[in-house]
Structures are given as structure tokens and as C-alpha cells.
Amino acid sequence: MAANATAKAAKARTAELLVRPTVALKPLDPARARRELSEIADGAGEAGLPRIAAFLAGKGPQQDLLAAVFDLSAFMRDCARRRPEILDALFVHSIEARLASIRAEIAAAVRAESVSEKSLMMDLRRLKLEAHFLIALADLAGEADTEATVGRLSALADACATAAADFLLREAHFQGKLKLPDPERPAEGSGWVLLGMGKLGAHELNFSSDIDLVVFFDPEAPAVTDPYEASELFARLTRRLVRILQDRTEHGYVFRTDLRLRPDPGSTPLAIPVPAALNYYESRGQNWERAAMIKARPVAGDLVAGAAFQRELQPYVWRKYMDFAAIADVHSIKRQIHAHKGHGDVAVKGHNVKLGRGGIREIEFFVQTQQLIAGGRFPELRGRQTVPMLGELAARGWITAEARDALTSQYWFLRRVENAIQMVADEQTHVLPEDEEGLERIAHMLGFADADAFSTRFRASLHEVERHYAALFETAPELSSGIGNLVFTGDGDDPDTLQTLHGLGFQRPSDICRVIRTWHFGRYRATQSAEARERLTELTPALLEAFGSTRRADEALLRFDEFLAGLPAGIQLFSLLQSNPALLRLLATIMGAAPRLAAIITRRPHVFDGLLDPGLLSELPNRAYLAGRLSAFLHGVKMHEEVLDRLRIFAAEQKFLIGVRLLAGSIDAARAGKAFSDLADLTIGAALDAVMVEFARRHGRVPGGRAAILGMGKLGSRELTAGSDVDLILLYDHDEDADESDGEKPLAPSHYFARMTQRLIAAVSAPTAEGVLYELDLRLRPSGNKGPVATHIDAFRKYQRQHAWTWEHMALTRARAVAGDKSLCAEAEAEVAAVLDLPRDRGKIAGDAVEMRELLEKEKPPRDQWDIKLIPGGLIDLEFIAQIAVLTHEIEPGSRATGTAEVLSRLAPGFADAQTRQDLSDAYALYLALAQMMRLCLTGPFDRNDVPPGLSDLMLRATDLPEFGVLEAHVKETAQKVRSHFDLLLRAKRK
Template sequence: MSRSAYPYKDPIPATAFDEQRAASVLADLRQGGEALEDPVISAEFAALWDDPAAVALLSAIFGNSPFLGRLALSDVDYLPLFFAATPQDNLESLLDALAQGLTDASDIDAAMAQLRLSRRRVAFLVALADVGGVWNLLQVTSALSQFADAAIGGAVRWLLRQAGQKGDLALPDMTQPDKGSGLVVLGMGKLGAFELNYSSDVDLIILYDDEAAPYTGKRTAQDCFIRLAQSLVKMLQELTRDGYVLRTDLRLRPDPGVMPAVVSMRAAEQYYESLGQNWERAAMIKARPVAGDLALGAAYLERLQPFIWRRNLDYAAIADIHAIMRKIHSHTGAGSGGIDVEGHNIKLGRGGIRDIEFFAQTQQLIAGGRQPELRLSATCETLRALASGGWIDDVVADEMIAAYDFLRQLEHRLQMIADEQTQTMPKTAEGVALLACFMGYDGPAEPDIEPAEPAGPGQDFRGVLLHHLDRVHHHHGLLFDDAPGPTDTGNLIFFGTDDDPETLDQLAAMGFEGAQGISATVRGWHHGRYRALRSTRARELLTTLLPALLRAIADTANPNATLARFDRFLSNLPTGVQLFSMLTARPNLLELLAEIMGSAPHLANYLAENSNVVDAMTSAEFLGAPPRLTALRQEFADDLDQALDFQDVLDLTRRRVKERKFQIGVQILGATIDADRSGESYADLAETAVGAMLPKVGEAFAVGERHGVLKGGAMVVLAMGKLGSREMTGESDLDLIFVYDYPDPDSVSVGDRPLPAQQYYSRFSQRLINALTVPTAEGKLYEVDMRLRPSGNSGPVATRFDGFGDYQRKEAWTWEHMALSRARIIAGDDALADRVRQTIAEVLCRPRDRTTTAEDVIAMRQRLVTKAGPGNSNPWDLKMVRGGLLDIEFIAQFLQLVHAPEVPGDKLRILHPNTCKALSNLTRAGDLSRVDGDCLIEASGLYRDLMALFRIAVAGDFDPATAPRGMVNAALRISGASDLAQLEQRLLATQAGVLEIFRKIVGDTAETGPKAEPC
């Protein structure tokens, strides 16, 4: 061996930090060399110790890298060969030996052993050339990439030969099995750009061509290639006693959460054409065929050029790129404070390698479509091209390239220490001092770089490192400052395939649990797995919106549950562009949407199943007070004027009702309206819907079904229950009674299919019920309950006027008159309506025995208690609990029935159908004390405010133990309580007060009620 054969620098740039360890390894090597049986190699070993520069180089390596020391001791007889030729000659010999070894390998174990032996030797070779100053950064990364190409290509060829020998593939040439195989392996990232780092993993995309693959097996070509890919990963990254070859990552393929490990070229092209994201465009810049049929791979990438290099970028696309850039910028820190060398991540941290790479790639994505000279894969080449094209100054390019060279070299030294894929600086001063020695910085600082601190171990190195990090951060920051739109994104990065550690930390700090699951959900949105996100524009808008969206979700009481509901909402959304544009332009609506998802699961589920109601949120009056009856009638009339047929009538009515119910629910949630206003609004909405539907059903019945009209006949719709009293909630049914009349007992409708009057109105009423309840594409309108009609379920659907009056006067029970106190006509013939109102007033104002009426009321209450079961001691069962809403209603109805006859014509309006207004009028009439009246009205308001919230928030009963935190907070806000315990005590006290009034006015019951101080 001649001294000139190995052209290392003299003196060697690096020095040993741990001289004792270096000496120990050298001594062990010398002893191992002396024990070699081959006299030629033994002589070369002896000569090695006579070369001071070689010994200094080995000492610098072993004194800083335990890993390289172990490599040398595991392969003693090969060590002299590293110095017998130039590194390039050595590399070529090792790659030739690898190819031959794989050709000769009889089984996968032998092939894996050959791959690992070659990897260990190449790792030591590169370390010698790098630390010895023989190779520059480009040569080092090129050598590492060449070995990766050889390892991946050789393993693929070995596997293809095995598949050919088994009869799965009819390969054209078994000596070159990759050619014509239909299989392509793309090297991505640093491998694709020949920039692989020392302990890097390799990002691969494995593709196959359906038409070119010569598959002859019994399954499919895809099955065959998936098995091959699994074997390839095993060959490369499985850790055996011989080590590993390359950590392998296949997640850069299209939508890795859905797509198989090997993707057909056709499917991949369709994905990029329709769902490809800007970060995937950036990733494909560096793509290169590294194994398989290279010509087929090159043709595939050529077809992808229009996707990678978009010639025309709209505002949304540029905004999306800038949004990614802002995330990177905020992630690495936008402040002006200092950087701590210890623990700093030189890749992902402020001023790190990724900032340089993204600085180049961002400008490539924007300008490369129109300037082909920017379509380069290597980072430094791209920076020079950007300078040549006038995109950046020459000084900026020079400083970024210098920083890239330094940081990549430092990255290699970090990874050489223990063969770890790390870019994080040691957290101790001693560790930093070791790196300073390994980098050759134990002498004076570089010129023109002011040390940041007083002199100390490794201080010169610190100054150089901080200088480069600062310059990169400065230039990257200027590029960021040019991006439009301020944002407070925080450290949230979701593009790419890996979970970003700082993003996971930030999500946890924001209040999310299971940050990896949250990241996976958001990543799925970016992959366009939902219909609303399949357009490029929708995904680009989402990228811009995402930081504010996650912040709004994080501000809710249970961020995880809120995100899950928003995810379900997105999954049902037909299109996303309009919604995302609206939410971006109107942040208050974004906060509102998050509040719905966080505080009202039932309303959120309703929204997820009826995503078209989101359109209502775009209107200017959405957050205003719900419209009153007159405005609603005009609104419905305008809608139904557009109906082309009766099906349109059904759908348009349902759509409008859903939108308005959603608006009311949102305002209940935001506490902008109380239960009185929401009850009226829900009732006005139902009344309008019934009133709008009645003539349309009549038209369809008369003309469509050809039953014609009944001359002189009339019908009215009588609202009972919550609709009658205008105390509805979002889940209330419609309690209805249909009353009709006609002049002639023998009346028959005039039409092609005439019907007798009774049958006519019975069928017509059933058609109206069907119109209100039948499910259509827009869902149901309302549930209708007819049990309050004369004779209940056993009676006819519609009742003639005389029969209605006779029943109420002669057969109706007291509880039916109690229900009748809430009756209100909402649609139909005006003249008949007046007659029905008069009949109801006569019935309700007839004299009654107070004791008998009280006994009837108590019996009905006891019957309902028995039917309700044991739950009526639960203070949260606001309707049925003793002292609850039902008791308040019974008190009001009892007093109405008893005292109505005392005032002729009900001049004091104690027969008002609304409970609170009736109580107020009873108080003014002197039939109820002011104290009791105020107590009952206040209790009714509390109950109904809470019930209105519960009905929009949860399906079923409210359970404080399982209720969403957001809904609990809303309940506390409505009630003024500080916590649930205080609210429960208030409910118990209120219920005790109501029950005491019930017993005082109506009478006692056998059961016990709540024990607490009455109101």
C-alpha cells in the first residue's frame, strides 16, 4: 500500500474526544491484525500503523464513535483494504461484490447476510472519507445513495428471480429480471435527490403496471408484488445478528392509510390527478426510479410532470403553499430570541435543514411550472438556480448553501456516533464538546464569526453552528414574511406521512387526548377521503382554515368529542368549498360551529345527518332573532311557489323547517333566546308548516286524486299540547285534532272520484298527517300525535263539529278538558274556527265542583307517576319529577277549570293556552297568590330553559354523570349556577316549592316528593 493511495487530509481535521477509548480500539485492532493467518493482510496491517495520518484518522473516528469502533473490530481483516485504494475505487469494489453476492445467494438468509456485510463496510468507508476530508458533502451523500440503490435494486432483482422461478412471473430475461417486470421502485426524498444521510431511512413508493406485469400466477399481479414488497422490507430493515441495511418507509405512497403497500400506476395517477396535495407535489420533485424497471419508472414520472409542476396556480393553491410555509415557520419559531445549542434539532428546529429544503421547494412549487430550469431535485442545485433566475440574491444562495453543507455534515457526525437516525444535538456540554472534536473545531473560530459566549470547550464550534442557524432562520423568515395572511397557527404540521413530534406535543397542550389519533384524523382529511374534500380547492381552503378550526375545537369543553363530531359532519358533507370559504371569511361562525359540536351532541348529529342546513348559516339573518309568524308565512309561500309538484312541496317544506329549527337550536345554545322565545318560535314554525301544507294537500287530494271539493264544507286544525300553548322544544310532537263540518247530511264531493263528506274529511285528514310525517329524501317533518281527539285512538281521525261539541260536553273526562285548555286553532276555515273556539270556551267555562275536579287532577297525576315508573324522583327529570313542569301545568289547568266560570266571557283571560301567561292572569284575577304565582312562573322558566337546551343537546334523558362538558357548561350558564351540585340543589328546592303549592291548591297525594327548602 502506498501512502498516496488514500488521499486524506493531513493533518486530519477531526480529533479524538475520548482518547482513551480510541487507544483501546486501536490496541485491539493491532492485536487482531497480528493474529491474522493471511501473511499479506497481516503485513498490510503492520504497515498501516506506520502511517501517522492513517492512525490519526482512525483515532479521531474511534475516539468519537463507539459504533465505528465496533464495526472495525467486527471486520478486522478488511480494515487495511480501506487504505489500499481511493474511496471511490473502494466503493465500486464493494458495490460489485454486493451484486455478485446477491446473484450467488441461494436463499433469503444468504442474501440478507450479504446485504448487511456490504452495508457495514460501506458505512465504515464513508466515515473514513468524510471524517478524513477526502469527500465533500455531495460525494458523501452520493456514495450513500449509490449503495442504497445497489442494495434495493439487488434485493428486488433477487426477489424477482425467485418469483420467476416459482412461476408467478414470466420474466423476459432472468439475468436481468427487473427489465420488463412491470415493477417500479421510486426513491423519494433524500434518496431520490442523491442526498441520503448517514443513518437515514429510505422513503420508497412501489408501483406496478397492470398491463406490463408478466404475471402468470393464480391470484393477481398486485398480490404477487405486495408479497414481494413485504419480503423487500424484511431484507432491508429486519434487525439480525448482522445488523440491518436500510430502515424502509413506504408511507409516501398515495393515501397510505387506504392504499395497499404496492399501488398500480393507474390508481396512483388517478389519485394525484384528483386528490394530490401540495406537499405531495413537493415530495415528487425528488422522486427517482431506483429499482425495478427503470425505463417504466421514468415514463411514469414523465406522465406526472403536469401534477408536479402546475403551470397555473390559482389563489387557493398559492395560499395553500403559503399556509404550509407558515406552519413550518411557526413550527421552527418565529421569534428573535436565542437558540440553545444543547438539545437543538438541526433538521426540524429553528434555522435547520428542513428550513433550507423548504425554502427551495416552496419557490420551486410556485415558479417551476413556468420555469423548467427550476425543476431540480438536489437542494444546493436548486438554490443556485433560484439565484440565477433572480428569485433570491446570490448572497442568500451562498449563505444557505454554506449552512446546508455544514448542517448536513454535522448531521452525519451525529449519526456516526451510535448509528442512530437523529438530528438532535446532545443535551450536555460534554456531548457538544465531543461533536466539536468530531467536526474538527478545537482550534480558533472561523474568521468574522463572533463567539456567542466566553471561550470554553467546543466554543468555536458553537459560534459557527449558531451563525449558520441564524442566517437560515433570517432568510427563511423573510420568505415567510412575504406570504399573505397572518396566522396564529402554533406548531401544527399535518402534511407528510410522519407524525410531527412537536405537533403532537402542541395538540396535547391544547387539550386533545391521544394526539396521534387526532393527527391521523386530520391527515385523513388532507387525503380527501371524504366527498367534501375531494376537490383540490376544498383541501387547499382547509389547509388555510385548519389552525383556526383546531383552536376553536380546542376551546370547547371536550376537544376530542368535538373533533369526532366535526369529523362525522365532514363525512356527510356533500361539498366543502362553500363552507370552508364561509368559515374562513367569518371566524364567528367557525366558533359557533365548534360550540355546536362541543356542547350539543344531538344538534351536532342532526347537523351531520342534514348537512344542507349549513347553507342557512350563510344568510345574514341567521344569528338574528327567528322570524315571527307573518314573516314565516311569507317565507314558506315564496318557497312553495317554486315547487314543481307535490313532492317538491314536501321536500321544500322539510328543508325550510330543518333550517329554521337548526337556527333556533343554535340560538338556544348561545343563550341568545330563552325558552319563552324558543317555544314560540318552534310553535310558529310548526303552525306555518301545517298552514302551508293544508292547501297543498287539499289541491293534491282534490285534483291529483280527483276527489274534487266538498261544497260548503270546511275544516280546521286544532293544536293541542305544546304546540297549542306555544311551549314547544326542538323534539316536540304535534298534538292535533281535526274538526270539520258541512251543511247537508248527504253532501258528496264534486270530482271524478266523489266521496261522502265523512269519508272525504277522514281521508283528507289522513293525507295531511302523511304529508307531515312521511320520510322523504329530506327526512321527516314532524311526528303527529292524534290521541287527544275525541275518543282517543278509538275515535275517527277527523271529527264533525257537532260530534266534537257533544263529546266535550257529555263524554270528555276532566283530564281531556285540562288538555282542551291549551287548544288553539292554527289553520283552516275562519268561520268554523270561530264556532270551535266558542264551543271550547263554553265547555271550559261551565261550573265545576272544586273537590271533584281536584280528585280527578290528583288521580291523573298519580296515573302518570305510576306509568313513568321509579324515575320520577330524579330531579333532572324536569317534566315528570314531583314538583316538576307537569305539576306546574296541572296547577294552572286546575285553576283555569275551577275559576273560568266565575268571570263571564273569561274577560281576564285566565283560559290562556300558555301556562305562564295563564298563571300571570290567574294572579291578576286573585285566584293565585302573588308569591305562589311568581314561584311557579320562575320554576317553569328554569325548567323550560334547561329542557330546551337538553332537547337540542342530547337524545334521550339528561344524565349529569355522562353529559358532555360543553352541555354542562351551557346549563350552568343558563341557570347561573357555579357547578352541577349547586344546580341540583336549586332544582330540588324549586321542586319542593312547586310540590308544596300543588298540595296546597290541588291537594295531597300518596307519594312523597323532593325534600328541600321550598322556593
């Protein structure tokens, strides 16, 4: 017996997995990687898998690979820990063979005698997890290239969608709701059409992608027994299909499923009758919908009916002739993505590989627009996949062979980067990490020696894509004609010029002529010199095209005219804009889409100087960056009033530049919120220091006196927007026996700190020639407006523990020490944490929150659906959920979080399940993206009937949605989902 055991162990040690690494991945920490491998080996042994346990305990290239993989990817490590049998199977089956078996098992699961919706959901999740693990392992090992990886992911999604659809169709048949021609092949003749869109349709799915489906049904299909009830039936089946695929259970999820690309999603059912769909596309279909249909492919359900539907749609998608209006409309899609031309370097950290400059979307977008323009005449340009279509475009002379080869190479490289980002934790993100370790991790996953080597390659890739992307649109056939007459001499209007201006998008061409004549007549200081006017004349065609593309061209150009009128000189600006089209487009976007930023740049032209910094869009405006800039800006300034003026100038310029970065897409909404908050921390802290020094000149200092500022509300949670006011509480402390300050005009401690706080309020929020630093709100201090403006730390402690209302403790969940004496800041933070940690009656707390929400809805109802803070299911609901979770200790352990997004992502499983957490986090991300963009661009409330078209484009880009109706439907659907969760998490639990 002992001999047999020894022989088996020896055999296990010599066994090898059927995986052939072609790369040598390096872990971040070799010692940690080996420990992780050892722990997985121990787990495999405990699970009764001696073969894989012995193998993992051994040494060799395969073990080295797995150690690196598990160290670099938390997803892969967790999978191996939970399911070591996945690895064990690789002794017998290659990855390709096992993936084929998994797809076969998925298909077989539907036909099992005891199959139920619950068992199918479990089987799909179990098999999908194994497939995901294997696909990632093959990719990271270099055994499969990126093209094979995205193909395998797409085939897996097809199999899962097909299984879910077949199960639902068979069930409907056996319940008598459908009469399938052949229940063994349920999809045939069912009339249920599931079109895969986007990357799924093109067989290009990324690792953690959701799947886009558009669902139709044929009311005349053989299986349909009652055409009048078919709409309700197929909508219900579609809803269940989404649930089967995307609901999170203890086994995870299969694929997040998105149905928002269907026609008019705000008012149509989830499954649309084929005749109604054809009528919609032929009469009201948008060009973005035509572009989306390029990649459409029947992926499940009745594939024959799906192919027939697509044949019917061909004349709509592939037009033989395109008029100039249609071509202009195709170009209007392009406005959602900027074609940059080397405007500064690219920041690698935090870069969005999909939507950012030089990213995947730029390559995909160019291919699709050329397909729209030429595919009607050249059938070979109608393919779904990006790389083959680059080849066809080159074959027909639309692009050069060099562009084809370069974009093909960069496309697959960027797709590899995208997959690596997602393989870390199986998260649907396209953004590179902002921290050093995170970037080093991605570099290692891609086989680079270190983050610097990866960053060099990544930047080169983005710049190459940028270069070709911009050039392609300049040289695209049929789009390169001149823009027509532009004559602004004399007193009268040139008729051809009026026609040209109208064609460029100006509604009042005569007024525009008058404005431009004003420039050329030298009536502004910026245009008084002959050289300035000459430069402006050369710039005018490009300037008019840029402003014409904003879709509210007249207003944009008139705002630019106001800006020009305030400039002291123009030569440098005109030269810069002429040599830097990206900056011109950015300026046009500000003038056309962002009245708030346009007003700032018009009133204070010096803020424009910040746009001249070549590093503007590549440097992240984090705390260290802003602190360095502020220190340099204040260097050598001694006078109190000059310090405060410098702070106002600095804050105004940096708010503007943070906004520009958000507008240009170089930072996202969450990063903007942190940047606006860091800026407030630093400038208000500097103002406090200046006020304390100045106040001490006359009144001296209180013995042992310390002051600290608690940031509350959006400042505390680091979610400030461009238009936010700032909520503060000023706390102070002093020696117990201190009677008064030691200056020439001594004051009692309470009087001293109250007066000093009043000085701070005036310094920060009083209007001056340089504007205000911030509008301050101190109503969250103990006792609100009735209490003193400055609060002793002991009084704060006593009030919070003995007298504070539930709403005040809810507000305290976002409190954060932002400035002042470090020791008092630490003391205040500790006291806040202690108060939040007190035991509470969960039912009472939930009840108080619901009552407050109901009172708010009664006293301050939302203006409309776009009042996303106040709508039922809006930001306030999300904030209340997060705050109550903190107060009732329903978040997962970890460092204290003040940000709503982080709290929602850490809701305890007993409080909110994984799907709820995902829904709430997604909703908050959506609302934050919209709120940041609306507050950045608008000075007043958002008016759906008067939204600058440029702003609607920016909102679509920020949310990655194709059309404003889709966005409206998504906001409405999200609000309903959030309110449902609010009711379940708070209303149902109140006393």
C-alpha cells in the same frame, strides 16, 4: 274663613317640589298622561292632601315631568296612586334628604318597643317602596346619574338587610339563644356574617335586582353560647331573614334574596361555619367562586367578623402566581359568554342587555378575569366596582385608554337601559321589549326622541363593547402565546404536535392527527382541490382551538369530520370560517354540545347554508318572518310531492336555525318555544292546504265542506321544543244536506274527511328521503284511538259537553286553532272557550287531577332528578296547576291564555298569593330554559354522568348560574317548592 282658604289654595298652586328636572321626558300619549296626572291629583285630594292635589292639577315643567313618568312607568303611576303622600313630602325634603331619612327610619324600626316580625316586615316594605319610587324619580328626572342610582339602591338594600339581621339577633338574645355583648348594637360580636355578592357587594345594584347573599357564622364568637347548636340556630335565622326580605305580602316585598352562591349549595346549610368555609375554599374552591368573591362585601351582621373572614380568604382569591392550568380554567369561565366579532347586526327588540351580545356581563366579565390573573401581584386591581377597575387596568397598561373610556361610557349607558327596563313595572328582567310601543317607551324614558334614535345608539353601544371585548381577550398579557407545533405531513405522528393537541384539550391526539391527515390528503370531495386544502391548512390552528375549547374536543372534531365528509365542496366554507371566528365558534359549540344539531348538520349539510345569512342572529324568527320565508320557498312550486318535500326541507332548516339562535343566546327559551310552534302552525297548515287540493282532484269537494286543525299540548300552548311531536285534532263541517263529495270518486262526508286526514298524517309524518315534517299524535281527539281520525264539529261539541273526562278538559285548556278554514277555526275557538267556561265542582276537579298525577307517578316514574317533566314538582305539576286554575276560573280576567307561563302569571289572588305566583312562574321559566336546551342538544334522555361539558355550559348560561352543582341544587329546591304549592293548591282542595 273663605279668604284663608283662598290664600291656602293660592299658596298650594305656587308651591314646587324639591326636584330639579334636567331632562324633558316625553310621554307616549300626552292626553293620557294628563288624565293620569289628573286622576292621581283627585286621589290625593280624597286622601286629604290638598297641597299635592293642587300642584298636580297645575301646569309647569315639574308637572310635565310627572305626567311623562306616570305614563311611561306603570310602577311609578301605581305608587303615586296608592301613596300620594310620597310626592307631598317632596315639598319639604329633597330626594337625597328623604332617602337619608328613610334609611334612618329603617334602622329605627328595629328598636321600636313594640317591634315584631310582622310589623318590621310591613315597615320595611312601606319604606322600601317609597325609596324605590324616589330613586326612580331622581333617575328619570336626570337629577341623579346612573352611578348615584345604583349606589342609592345598594345603600337601601344594606339598610334593609341590616335591619332584618339586627331584629333577629336581638330576638335571639332576649330568648336566651345568643348572648350578645351589646344588645343595642346587636351585630357586634354576634359572629353572623352576611356577605353581599355580585352587584350588591359592588354597590352596583340595579333597580329590580335580587340580592345575592352568602352567610357564614363564627362558632367561637362571643355571642355564641353553644357552638354545637350554632349551626342550626344561624341556619334558622338565615331562613327567617330571607322570609322577612322576600316574602310577598299585601305590602309587596323588600328584596328577592338568593343564597345559591354559597359553597356546594346542594349539600350545605344556609349558614356555614367559618372554619368549614375556609377549608372548602382552600381545598375545593372553583375559579368561578374566586371570581364571585372579588365583589363580596360584608353588608349586614357582624361586619368585623366579615372583614376578618375576607382577610383569611385573600390568599385564595388573590394568588401571587398563576400557573397555565389556572389561566386555562379562567378562560373556561369565558366559554359561558361568547365574544362575537360582528356576526351580523344586533336585534334591538328582545335583546338581553345583561347577558346578550355586547351587554353588561361582557364588560364585567373581562374586568373580573383580568383581576383574577393580576390581582395577586397588584393590590390596586382588587376593587369591587367595575368602572374604577377599568381605570386601574388602563393605568397598568392592561388595556388602552381608549378601551377604558369606551367601556366606561357604554357600561353606564347599558346600566341606564337596564334600569329603565325594570322601572316600567318593577320586574326583574333585562330584556328589551319586542313590541314597538314597548321599545318606544324605553326610548322616551331614556330621553331619546323615538325608538329609532335609541336603537341606533344602542346598536352602536353593543358593537363597541363587542369589539373591545373580543380584542381584550386576544391581547390580554400572559395569554397571547402561540399554541405550539401543528404538523400533519407524512404518515407518522409528530411528537410535538401530539403534545400541542393534548394541551388544546384532545384526549386522543393520535386519532386526531389521523383525521386531519385525511383532510390534507384530499380524500373528501370538500378537500380535493389544492385551494381548498390550502385554505383548510390556514384554518386548522383556529379550528383546533375552537374545538378544543368545547371540553369534549375529540367527539366534536369527529362530528365535524363526518360533516366534512358529506360536503360537496369546501372552499367557500373554509374561507367563511377563517374570516368569521364567531361562526367557527358556533359550529364548534354545535359539534361539541349539541349531538342532535350535529346529527342534522351531518346528515343534511345544506342546512348549514342558513348559517351564512348575516341577519341570522339579529332577526327574530317570529310568525311574520317565518311566513315570509315559507312563501318565498314555496313560490312557483306546483307538484304535490314537491310541495311536501319543500315543506320538509324548510321545516328542517328552520328548526335547526331556531335552535342555533337559542344556542347562540340571541333568543331565549320562551321565544324559541313560540318560534318552533309558529313554524309547526305554518308548515302543517301548508301541508293541509296541499293535501286538500290534491285530495279534491280525485274526490272533489263536499258541499260546504270546511276543515280546521286544533293544536293541542305544547303546540297549542306555543311551547314546542326541538324534539317535540305534535298533538292535533282535525275538525270538519259541511252543509247539513250534503250526501257525498262532487268528484269522479265521490265519498260520504265522514269517509271523505277521514280519508283526507289519513292523507295528511302520511304527508306530515311518513319517512321520506327529506325526512319527516313532524311526528303526529292524534290521541287527544274525542274517544282517543278508538274514535275516528276526523271529528265533526257538532260531534266534538257534544262529546266535550257530555262525555269528556276531566283530563280531556284539562288538555282542552291548551287547545288552539292553528290551521284551516278561518270561519271553522273561529267556531272551534269559541266552542273551546265555552266549554272551559262551564261551571265545575272545584273539589272534584282538583281531586281528579291529583288522582291522575298519582297514577302517572306510579306508572311512569321519573328516571332521575333531571327528568324535569315527570319529577314530583316538575313540569307536569305546573301544567296541572295551570290547567285546573283555568277549568275552575281561578285566573285573572283577560284574553284566553293557552300558555302555561301566562296562566301561572295570571293565577287569581284568591287561588294563589303573589309569592306563590312568583315561585310557580320562576319554576316554569327555569324548567322551560332547561327543557329547551336539553331537547335541542340531545337525541335521548339527559344523563348526568355523560352530559357533554359544552351542554352543561349552555345550561348554566340559560339559567344564569355559575356552576353545575349550584344548578342541581336549584332544580331540587325548585321542585320541592313546586310540589309544596301543588299540594296546597290541588291536593288540599280535592274532595
